[in-house]
Amino acid sequence: MAPLKRILLVEDSERDIELTLAALEENNLANEVVVARDGAEALDYLYGRGKFAGHANGLPVVVLLDLKMPKVDGLEVLRQMRNDTGLKHVPVVMITSSREEQDLVKSYQLGVNAYVVKPVDFQQFVDSVKEIGFFWAIINEPPPGSLKRHG
Amino acid sequence: MKTSVENKVVVGFATSVLALLGLGWLSYQTSINSTTAQDWVTHTYKVVATLEQGRAILTDAETAQRGYLLTGDEIFSKDTQNAQSRVAGWLVNLRQLTADNLEQQKRLDELHPLISQRLAMLNNRIQLRREKGFQAAVDAVATRQGTALSQKIQNAITAMRDAEDQLLLQRQQALRADTRFAEATILIATALAVIIGLVAVIFIHRDLKKRREAEEILRQSEERARLMIGSIKDYAVIMLDPGGRVMSWNEGARSIKGYTAEEIVGQHFSKFYPQESVREGWVEKMLSEATAKGRFEHEGWRVRKDGSRFWADVIVTAMRGTDGGLLGFVKVTRDLTERKRAEQVQEERDRFFELSRDMICVAGFDGYFKSINPAWERTLGFSREELLASPFIAFVHSEDHAATQAEAQKLSGGEETINFENRYRCKDGSYRWFAWSARAAIPQKLIYAAARDITEQKLAREKIIQLNADLRRHAVQLEAANKELEAFSYSVSHDLRAPLRHIDGFVKLFDKQENGNLDDRGRRYLGIIADSARRMGALIDDLLIFSRMGRSELRRSRLETNSLISEVVDSLQTEIQGRRIVWKIDTLPQVEADAAMLRQVWANLIGNAVKYSRPRDPAEIEIGYKAENGEFVFFVRDNGVGFDMQYAHKLFGVFQRLHRAEEFEGTGIGLANVQRIIHRHSGRVWAEGKLDEGATFYFSLPQIKIITATKE
Numbered sequence: 036m037a038p039l040k041r042i043l044l045v046e047d048s049e050r051d052i053e054l055t056l057a058a059l060e061e062n063n064l065a066n067e068v069v070v071a072r073d074g075a076e077a078l079d080y081l082y083g084r085g086k087f088a089g090h091a092n093g094l095p096v097v098v099l100l101d102l103k104m105p106k107v108d109g110l111e112v113l114r115q116m117r118n119d120t121g122l123k124h125v126p127v128v129m130i131t132s133s134r135e136e137q138d139l140v141k142s143y144q145l146g147v148n149a150y151v152v153k154p155v156d157f158q159q160f161v162d163s164v165k166e167i168g169f170f171w172a173i174i175n176e177p178p179p180g181s182l183k184r185h186g
Numbered sequence: 187m188k189t190s191v192e193n194k195v196v197v198g199f200a201t202s203v204l205a206l207l208g209l210g211w212l213s214y215q216t217s218i219n220s221t222t223a224q225d226w227v228t229h230t231y232k233v234v235a236t237l238e239q240g241r242a243i244l245t246d247a248e249t250a251q252r253g254y255l256l257t258g259d260e261i262f263s264k265d266t267q268n269a270q271s272r273v274a275g276w277l278v279n280l281r282q283l284t285a286d287n288l289e290q291q292k293r294l295d296e297l298h299p300l301i302s303q304r305l306a307m308l309n310n311r312i313q314l315r316r317e318k319g320f321q322a323a324v325d326a327v328a329t330r331q332g333t334a335l336s337q338k339i340q341n342a343i344t345a346m347r348d349a350e351d352q353l354l355l356q357r358q359q360a361l362r363a364d365t366r367f368a369e370a371t372i373l374i375a376t377a378l379a380v381i382i383g384l385v386a387v388i389f390i391h392r393d394l395k396k397r398r399e400a401e402e403i404l405r406q407s408e409e410r411a412r413l414m415i416g417s418i419k420d421y422a423v424i425m426l427d428p429g430g431r432v433m434s435w436n437e438g439a440r441s442i443k444g445y446t447a448e449e450i451v452g453q454h455f456s457k458f459y460p461q462e463s464v465r466e467g468w469v470e471k472m473l474s475e476a477t478a479k480g481r482f483e484h485e486g487w488r489v490r491k492d493g494s495r496f497w498a499d500v501i502v503t504a505m506r507g508t509d510g511g512l513l514g515f516v517k518v519t520r521d522l523t524e525r526k527r528a529e530q531v532q533e534e535r536d537r538f539f540e541l542s543r544d545m546i547c548v549a550g551f552d553g554y555f556k557s558i559n560p561a562w563e564r565t566l567g568f569s570r571e572e573l574l575a576s577p578f579i580a581f582v583h584s585e586d587h588a589a590t591q592a593e594a595q596k597l598s599g600g601e602e603t604i605n606f607e608n609r610y611r612c613k614d615g616s617y618r619w620f621a622w623s624a625r626a627a628i629p630q631k632l633i634y635a636a637a638r639d640i641t642e643q644k645l646a647r648e649k650i651i652q653l654n655a656d657l658r659r660h661a662v663q664l665e666a667a668n669k670e671l672e673a674f675s676y677s678v679s680h681d682l683r684a685p686l687r688h689i690d691g692f693v694k695l696f697d698k699q700e701n702g703n704l705d706d707r708g709r710r711y712l713g714i715i716a717d718s719a720r721r722m723g724a725l726i727d728d729l730l731i732f733s734r735m736g737r738s739e740l741r742r743s744r745l746e747t748n749s750l751i752s753e754v755v756d757s758l759q760t761e762i763q764g765r766r767i768v769w770k771i772d773t774l775p776q777v778e779a780d781a782a783m784l785r786q787v788w789a790n791l792i793g794n795a796v797k798y799s800r801p802r803d804p805a806e807i808e809i810g811y812k813a814e815n816g817e818f819v820f821f822v823r824d825n826g827v828g829f830d831m832q833y834a835h836k837l838f839g840v841f842q843r844l845h846r847a848e849e850f851e852g853t854g855i856g857l858a859n860v861q862r863i864i865h866r867h868s869g870r871v872w873a874e875g876k877l878d879e880g881a882t883f884y885f886s887l888p889q890i891k892i893i894t895a896t897k898e
Contacts, residue, residue: 048684054691103680132683134730135676136738155683155723157691157716 041067042172043095045077045112046130047104051153055099055130058161064168069095074107078115081122094125097171102131102138110141117146126171191393198386205379212375216368223361230354233283233290237347240280243272244304244339248332251308255315255323263312270305277301290349297342304335422519425505428512430455430473442498442521444491455517458488460495476502476515485522497526544636545620551598551631553577565639567613583609583617597626597633607640619644668737675733682726689719728855731786732840735862740780744890747774747820750781751809754788761796766804774811775818777887783863790856791822791883797850798881799826817869817886825880829873837873860885 042059046052052070059068071077077098079085098116102109109129116122128149129142142150149171151163247269254262277298284290311332315323326332415423415436422439424432431454435447443450443458450457456469463469463486475482481503488498499520505513539546539559548557555574562573566581573581582590586608593606603624609617624635693716697709704712751771755762777784792807799805808823829837829844836842838861841854864871864885875881 050688050692051684054688054695057691057695131680132687133676133679134727135679136734137676153683153687155686155690155720157687157694160687160691 041069041093041095042168043069043071043077043080043098045071045074045098045104045109046101047073048101051101054157054160055164058157058164059168061161062165062168064165064172066096066168066172073104074109074112077112078107081116081125094122096126096175097167098125098127099130099167100127102129102133102142110138110145113142113145113147126175128167128171130167191390191397194386194389194393198383198390202379202383202386205375205382209372209375209379212371213368216364216371220361220364220368223357223364226357227354227361229283230350230357233280234347234350234354236276236280236283237343237350240273240276241340241343243269243276244301244336247273247305247308248336251312254312255320255327258315258320263316266308266312270309273301273305284346287349287353290346293342293346293349297339297346300335300339300342304332304339307332307335420520422517422521424455424517424519426455426473426502426515426517428514430469430515433514439519442490442496442519443488449491458519460487460489463487472500472502473515476504477512480504488519496521496523498522542636544638546636547578547634549578549633549635551626551633553579553594556632565612565618566610581610583611585609593622594633597624598628598631600626600628603635610637617641671733672737675730678726679730683723686719686723686726690716690723693719725853725855728853728859732855732859732862735783735786735859735866740783740866742778743781744776744778745781745784747777750785751788751792754785754792757789758793758796761793765796765800767796767799768804768806770806770808770810772810774809774820775813776890777818778890779867779887780863783866787860787863787885790860791885794856794883795822795824795826795881797826797852798828798845799824800850802826813889817888819884819886821882821884823880823882828877828879828881829875830877831875834873834875838871857883 042064044052044055046055056068059066069080071080076085077100080087081094081098083089098112100109100112109131113127113129116125116127123146126148127146128151129138129147130151130153131138132153134152139150149167151167154160154163247266250262250265250269252262253259254266277294281291281294284294311323311326314326418436418438419441420438421436422442423436424439425434427433431452432450435445435451439450440446456464459469468484468486472482472484481501483499483501485497485499487495488500489495499522501518503516503518505516507513542559542561545561545565546559547555547562549555554577558570558573560570562568563570566573568581579587579590589606590608593603593608597603603622606622606624608620608622610620611617618639619641620637621640622635622637624633626633693712697704697712701709748771751774755769792809795807796805799807802825806825809821810823811818811820813819827845833844836844838857839854840858842858843852843854845852860883861871864887867887869886869888871883871885873881873883
């Protein structure tokens with residue numbers, strides 16, 4: 036199977052990871068999904084360090100970023116990415132349970148590309164993931180340096 | 187002077203009259219004397235004439251005898267007899283005439299017998315002729331006896347005549363002497379009277395001259411007095427007749443009262459009094475008092491010609507003639523308005539000083555009070571004497587001594603004291619807080635100060651500080667609570683929803699996985715699980731919104747109400763689809779409000795109207811407003827299922843529902859949210875309804891112009 040654009044999913048909840056992957060699967064968006072279990076891991080991945088050291092990662096086409104995580108939360112990851120010249124153009128979609136306005140505001144201030152509230156209704160979530168994946172992983176032309184679809 | 191002249195006139199006149207009377211009397215006496223003398227002269231002439239008459243009678247008798255002797259004719263005899271009777275009458279007459287002269291009487295006594303002899307001789311010869319004839323008679327005659335006797339008689343008469351002539355001479359001389367004396371006396375008396383008259387005239391003239399001079403002096407002095415009174419400017423000096431009408435007017439009256447003499451003379455002086463004084467009978471009282479006591483003084487308001495009032499001091503003095511009769515009144519008026527005002531100002535200052543609740547004092551640089559107002563005694567309980575007896579520092583709280591003395595030092599250096607605070611001791615040992623403002627009069631070495639008792643304010647201030655501290659603590663607590671609440675709702679937002687999401691998600695995955703193996707009941711259970719999770723998700727969402735509506739900041743802007751409503755109606759399309767709804771939406775005014783919040787309000791109310799009118803076909807929804815009392819009252823009316831008014835109070839409570847979820851879905855937070863939002867916009871919200879007849883929900887918002895007005 037030809038490798039699709041790589042997606043970085045940053046999520047601390049195992050259950051959410053499973054649901055998200057199920058939703059992606061449901062929408063036939065089985066791109067290579069790298070899962071980071073918290074912000075620190077996500078940054079390690081993006082910078083190719085820690086347990087991702089030595090991997091020729093390349094940048095993901097999109098980062099699906101949970102907001103509330105232990106250690107380094109989503110907003111901090113976003114902040115560091117936007118402050119890094121190599122990472123600042125990587126699209127980031129905030130996927131979160133929160134409808135809190137402050138989170139929304141902060142996210143956009145930090146330069147998030149999209150903000151999606153995970154609905155309780157799974158079907159709605161599936162629909163949302165479908166839209167997100169479709170747009171960011173297929174339609175959107177990623178900035179140079181991102182991993183291209185191979186062959 | 188006057189009496190002296192009159193006395194002199196009387197004395198002079200009396201003297202002149204007496205002199206004239208004397209003169210008259212003298213003249214009268216002199217004239218009586220000379221008349222007597224004249225009478226005597228006349229008498230003497232009469233005696234002389236009578237003596238000569240006797241000679242003639244005797245001659246007649248002799249002649250008649252001779253005739254008879256010659257003729258014998260009896261006619262001659264008769265003549266002789268006739269002559270004889272005449273001689274008798276003559277003798278009587280002569281005796282009477284010479285009764286005053288004894289010598290002549292004696293001579294007459296001698297004469298009388300001679301005449302009687304002669305007459306007897308005559309008769310004898312006549313007898314002789316008749317009886318003895320002519321010759322006998324001639325013979326007798328020839329004896330010459332008769333002739334000798336006649337000669338004797340003639341001699342006697344001549345002697346008498348000589349005596350009378352002698353008397354006549356004497357009497358004429360006396361008469362002349364009397365006449366001369368009278369002339370001299372009259373002359374002297376006249377001269378005397380003239381001299382007395384002249385002297386009197388001179389004296390009187392002199393006195394009259396003096397009197398004229400005195401009168402001139404008096405006239406001049408009166409003129410001066412008149413001019414003086416007339417030109418007095420500060421006093422109105424006027425004369426009134428007994429009835430109170432103005433008789434004279436001076437410059438002062440003109441300048442004080444404003445009338446000219448021409449305007450006012452003859453008018454009643456009540457014109458100068460305010461109506462109320464006239465009504466109270468002041469005018470009559472003044473005149474009657476002045477009449478009774480001679481003088482009446484009074485101070486009061488008077489009226490000028492132009493109607494303005496002035497404060498006058500008036501003295502009315504009754505004028506009486508020398509006979510005591512009332513001639514009128516002198517009325518002296520002084521304009522004391524300025525003094526009255528000054529007095530009033532002074533009085534007010536005094537009263538202010540007396541009544542002031544603030545402690546007012548004058549203190550010397552020597553540290554003692556010089557003057558204090560009664561507020562000191564009232565506030566501190568010390569008597570005035572006690573307060574003046576000791577230096578003021580003795581009453582100051584020992585902790586405030588240094589500051590107080592420093593302040594006094596500053597004052598004496600010319601600085602002002604503003605809001606200096608210290609404590610003064612009361613007689614009961616307690617202390618009162620005073621706030622001072624003061625200034626010093628350096629040349630007089632005096633401090634003028636006023637203090638306000640701020641003890642209560644101090645306590646209140648302390649209380650306020652206490653309350654403020656409490657409030658700050660509460661605020662901090664509240665803020666902490668709020669933060670906790672925020673953290674809580676944040677956490678709810680994230681963490682409470684995740685398990686629900688998982689429930690729903692894995693139910694779906696399970697269903698997908700196991701669909702073929704599940705019977706209907708199993709599928710229904712899964713449906714209920716998923717539905718419950720979703721329902722809880724909705725509840726959490728609504729609760730979060732509700733919480734956010736209470737906490738988040740209001741962002742007011744001007745909103746087009748109608749476009750807001752259009753948006754809301756559009757968002758309800760899924761609800762509306764397939765239903766017949768008659769919309770009646772008024773043209774609504776703009777409001778100033780938080781857009782998101784107000785959208786929430788309309789969404790709730792319109793959503794409710796749509797939801798609860800579901801059983802109606804067609805449903806009718808009316809949206810309108812009215813402006814009243816500076817606010818807009820909006821309403822949303824539907825013809826839906828309505829509600830029972832007895833539960834109206836539950837409509838706006840959180841999680842309060844009047845319908846079961848199976849009838850009408852909902853979380854029971856929508857109207858609570860509406861109320862919270864409207865309250866935050868200073869509005870009110872209420873509802874009217876009737877079961878099965880629809881409901882009307884009202885809310886009010888302040889009108890825009892009022893909001894902008896309060897903003898400015």
